Amino acid sequence: MNCKNLERFSRQTILPEIGEKGQIKISRAKIIIVGVGALGTAAAELLIRAGVQNLTLIDPDVIELSNLQRQNLFDETDLNKHKVEVAKGKLSKINQEARIVAKTVELNEKNIKEIIEKENTDLILDCTDNMKTRFLINDYCKENSIIWIFSSVAGTKGMLATISPKGPGIQKIIPENAEGEISCTQGILNTITRIISAMQVTLALKIITGAKVNYNELILYDAWENKLEKLKFG
Secondary structure (H helix, E strand, O other), rough: OOOOHHHHHHHHHOOOOOHHHHHHHHHOHHHHHEOOOHHHHHHHHHHHHOOEEEEEEEOOOOOOOHHHOOOOOOOHHHOOOHHHHHHHHHHHHOOOOOOOEEOOOOOOOOHHHHHHHHHHHOOEEEEOHHHHHHHHHHHHHHOOOEEEEEEEEEOOOOEEEEEEOOOHHHHHHHOOOOOOOOOOHHHHHHHHHHHHHHHHHHHHHHHHHOOOOOOOEEEEEOHHHHHHHEEOOO
């Protein structure tokens, strides 16, 4: 680790949970974020600031005025621009040494194999707002032995889980035939997106550094009621 990085991450490497060895692991990790909205922008910023050097962002959408209430990387000058391109530009200003790949596409059955294999990912963060994509990620990760972290927010509530390819998968949390979506279309409190994304990135850092993680445990948090629950599903 060079002198510049020692200074940049000095408040992190002194943590016994991280240390210099953990910081090196963080810098070498290859992470994909699917969905660059409220959860995805917050997670991406935290990962880059933590020292992740290889980050791929996947989202086909452009920035709309209603996004600005909670999507922290964007402002009014970014309206109608692609989310991943704007996010890449702003994240690069935080750490110019980071390799950030922007994919202005919707992840689907036709491109998931090519994208994930090309990026040789270690970990996938689900920050989407639709179940179809989540089940796609779940099935691919199970088949290819990749860990992924599910996250979702709606209203004042959020949920997340670290899903092992050896475990039962997301179907244990949400059945494939479930009606409706767990998404911000139901309205959303902007603080819950920051809380859940912070929890998600903390889990990601624990996985990267080799710390113990409770796989197949659903974490539920209600920001308005300040209520936290944990449920085992595997």
